[in-house]
Amino acid sequence: MSWVVPLESVVGPASRSVGGKGSALALLARNGFAIPRTLCVTMECYEHFVMRTGLRERILLELNRKDFNDMRWEELWDAALRIRNMFLTEPLIEDIDSNLREAFASWCGGKAVAVRSSAADEDTSRASFAGLHESYLNIQGVESILEHVKLVWASLWSDAALLYRQDIGLDADRSLMAVIIQEFVSGERSGVVFSANPGDPSQMVLESVHGLNQGLVDGLLEPDRWLVDRSSLRVLSHTAAPRNRLLVPGSTMTRLENLPSEASGRPPLSPEEVLTIARLALRAEEVFAGPQDMEWTIRDGEVVVLQSRPVTMMAQGREEDKRTWYLSLRRSFGNLKLLRTKIEEELLPAMVRDAEQMACLNLRRLSDEELAEEIRRRKDLENRWNKIYWEEYIPFAHGVRLFGQFYNDVVRPADPYEFVRLLGATEMESLERNRMMEDMASMVRSNPRLRNRIVSGDHLHADDEFLALLTRFIERFGDLSCAISGFVHCSQGPEGLLRLVLEMAEHPPVQTAAEREGVDSLKAVFLSRFAGEKRVFAGDLLDLARASYRLRDDDNIKLARIEAQKLAGIQEGQRRIEERGLEGIAPGLADEVSESRWEFSSSPGKHLQADGRAGERVKPRQLRGQPAGPGLARGPARVIRDAADLLAFKHGEVLVCDAVDPNMTFVVPLASAVVERRGGMLIHGAIIAREYGLPCVTGVVDITGLITTGDIVTVDGFLGLVTVGSPGLS
Numbered sequence: 001m002s003w004v005v006p007l008e009s010v011v012g013p014a015s016r017s018v019g020g021k022g023s024a025l026a027l028l029a030r031n032g033f034a035i036p037r038t039l040c041v042t043m044e045c046y047e048h049f050v051m052r053t054g055l056r057e058r059i060l061l062e063l064n065r066k067d068f069n070d071m072r073w074e075e076l077w078d079a080a081l082r083i084r085n086m087f088l089t090e091p092l093i094e095d096i097d098s099n100l101r102e103a104f105a106s107w108c109g110g111k112a113v114a115v116r117s118s119a120a121d122e123d124t125s126r127a128s129f130a131g132l133h134e135s136y137l138n139i140q141g142v143e144s145i146l147e148h149v150k151l152v153w154a155s156l157w158s159d160a161a162l163l164y165r166q167d168i169g170l171d172a173d174r175s176l177m178a179v180i181i182q183e184f185v186s187g188e189r190s191g192v193v194f195s196a197n198p199g200d201p202s203q204m205v206l207e208s209v210h211g212l213n214q215g216l217v218d219g220l221l222e223p224d225r226w227l228v229d230r231s232s233l234r235v236l237s238h239t240a241a242p243r244n245r246l247l248v249p250g251s252t253m254t255r256l257e258n259l260p261s262e263a264s265g266r267p268p269l270s271p272e273e274v275l276t277i278a279r280l281a282l283r284a285e286e287v288f289a290g291p292q293d294m295e296w297t298i299r300d301g302e303v304v305v306l307q308s309r310p311v312t313m314m315a316q317g318r319e320e321d322k323r324t325w326y327l328s329l330r331r332s333f334g335n336l337k338l339l340r341t342k343i344e345e346e347l348l349p350a351m352v353r354d355a356e357q358m359a360c361l362n363l364r365r366l367s368d369e370e371l372a373e374e375i376r377r378r379k380d381l382e383n384r385w386n387k388i389y390w391e392e393y394i395p396f397a398h399g400v401r402l403f404g405q406f407y408n409d410v411v412r413p414a415d416p417y418e419f420v421r422l423l424g425a426t427e428m429e430s431l432e433r434n435r436m437m438e439d440m441a442s443m444v445r446s447n448p449r450l451r452n453r454i455v456s457g458d459h460l461h462a463d464d465e466f467l468a469l470l471t472r473f474i475e476r477f478g479d480l481s482c483a484i485s486g487f488v489h490c491s492q493g494p495e496g497l498l499r500l501v502l503e504m505a506e507h508p509p510v511q512t513a514a515e516r517e518g519v520d521s522l523k524a525v526f527l528s529r530f531a532g533e534k535r536v537f538a539g540d541l542l543d544l545a546r547a548s549y550r551l552r553d554d555d556n557i558k559l560a561r562i563e564a565q566k567l568a569g570i571q572e573g574q575r576r577i578e579e580r581g582l583e584g585i586a587p588g589l590a591d592e593v594s595e596s597r598w599e600f601s602s603s604p605g606k607h608l609q610a611d612g613r614a615g616e617r618v619k620p621r622q623l624r625g626q627p628a629g630p631g632l633a634r635g636p637a638r639v640i641r642d643a644a645d646l647l648a649f650k651h652g653e654v655l656v657c658d659a660v661d662p663n664m665t666f667v668v669p670l671a672s673a674v675v676e677r678r679g680g681m682l683i684h685g686a687i688i689a690r691e692y693g694l695p696c697v698t699g700v701v702d703i704t705g706l707i708t709t710g711d712i713v714t715v716d717g718f719l720g721l722v723t724v725g726s727p728g729l730s
């Protein structure tokens with residue numbers, strides 16, 4: 001049986017077998033448009049592969065660990081990563097392998113190709129899927145084409161594609177993928193054209209860059225932009241871009257180069273070419289009976305159409321539509337490098353500076369009016385930094401995801417999260433906090449006299465060295481009685497911190513991933529797989545991922561220090577009210593404190609909330625979540641409902657909570673495993689659990705309502721299962 005068809009034979013019923021993009025290209029070709037020479041791998045080939053290998057059942061298992069509608073975007077990414085790894089590690093079955101190999105060898109003749117997606121519902125009037133499935137350029141050799149066919153198949157289950165299917169009501173269980181193999185057209189200038197501007201249907205929009213189109217599509221290059229009147233084809237405006245670089249084919253990949261000076265001074269398109277492409281877009285609109293989003297390139301003066309899809313406007317103007325924000329998290333390597341520079345050189349220093357300047361201000365010297373104004377200023381600062389957190393810091397987390405995908409594509413590990421081991425040498429504030437606690441615990445282990453003083457409550461007469469370390473710790477991280485770094489005395493003094501130090505001192509120190517695994521040697525082995533420009537890229541991507549991994553944890557602690565200073569101002573206002581009464585303070589201050597009282601009283605437990613109804617329910621035997629840290633452990637549960645529960649944590653207990661925050665991971669070195677309701681491989685609980693080699697399961701629905709402190713639980717971080725036993729079980 002042949003699962004490969006040339007584009008010229010795609011007519012009638014055969015159009016359904018090659019997906020939306022394939023059938024659109026076939027229609028363009030029949031209507032006289034210049035398109036690349038194209039071969040189609042049918043959807044039947046994909047279906048045969050997933051059925052024969054058992055992949056279909058494994059995919060459905062991943063997508064049904066919990067209600068799909070309840071899965072957070074981080075859980076969708078995890079599921080997509082695991083599914084992608086299934087395609088990477090599953091060899092092609094013999095009949096498909098021989099069929100495709102023969103077809104590609106005779107058709108390609110060793111020439112470079114583009115390997116593109118063409119899903120069943122892709123590029124229809126109902127759904128665009130623009131940019132959600134993978135395309136690969138400059139692929140050379142039959143082996144490489146075969147591997148990239150599997151990668152395109154896997155992209156059917158990318159996190160963004162899954163979210164989009166869910167949002168527009170497509171059935172993920174019935175999703176199918178064809179693959180388009182195109183002659184690779186290395187155009188001198190490229191771009192996209194919307195035959196109807198989504199913002200103003202009376203206009204069309206053209207965008208163009210020098211070099212390959214991927215530079216525009218991936219956001220690496222800013223394009224020149226033209227607005228054209230649809231009726232008269234008159235150019236309404238032209239916005240010039242900087243024009244300093246272009247994307248070109250490399251030996252095995254694409255790369256950015258400096259644009260020659262003679263080209264940088266002129267637009268990619270002449271006025272005549274703008275008109276030619278505008279007319280081409282209107283012709284395509286007639287062929288498809290609707291506005292088109294068409295991608296094209298110019299080679300030797302000829303406009304070659306690479307693909308065409310309907311312009312979908314269903315999401316325009318809907319404030320509740322989150323797809324635009326979600327898709328903005330998926331950044332290219334070049335975009336992430338620029339974002340890293342902005343974060344490390346501009347935003348983080350300013351954030352630290354704001355927190356330090358607030359900490360240096362003596363609030364007690366301010367008048368009531370000045371204190372009220374200072375509290376307002378601190379609230380505004382916190383709001384500003386929260387906005388930056390969502391707009392800049394959260395998207396930078398994609399650096400880890402980008403590296404994880406690259407690592408798995410190259411290494412093909414059995415464990416799809418093996419790449420995290422390479423990130424273990426990354427310095428994080430939460431690990432530094434835990435090391436300082438371990439330093440105090442080490443002093444206690446080696447000094448029985450010091451231990452006795454702390455146990456008796458006489459820590460103020462402890463050794464100077466210990467007191468100095470304790471003071472530095474509290475100045476930097478707070479006394480741990482609050483769920484906010486840098487804040488102190490939510491409910492008590494340093495007694496809770498000292499109790500944790502004593503608990504740590506009773507047991508040997510726990511090694512981090514960097515200490516256990518020798519991350520430098522892992523890095524050397526990884527980089528040895530590459531040579532030349534690919535080795536440079538791999539090293540740069542790893543360095544970016546480590547910065548992304550570090551920020552994923554540090555940003556919350558730094559943000560908490562901003563919040564701590566706001567709460568310090570509110571606390572000073574409360575002190576004055578308690579001391580003088582409401583009648584004795586300025587009305588403005590009373591208003592600020594009154595508005596914030598609920599916030600202040602709830603802040604210590606804001607990340608730790610649970611419904612507290614576990615005793616009213618029948619306990620299940622087994623709970624299913626997402627595997628986030630390999631290993632198997634058993635111990636008594638410690639369910640975290642507020643900050644005081646953290647301070648009561650004992651060695652060997654299983655940390656069970658709604659969501660682990662970086663400000664509460666100081667107990668993880670004492671834990672035997674971590675379980676939380678919030679899901680995701682790269683949430684804070686999972687990051688720190690893997691640092692200490694602990695089993696971790698995330699995304700367990702209502703976990704804090706189904707388990708109570710003291711329940712004996714077994715945590716399987718390989719399968720994502722939590723089994724509830726009883727103290728009498730062995």
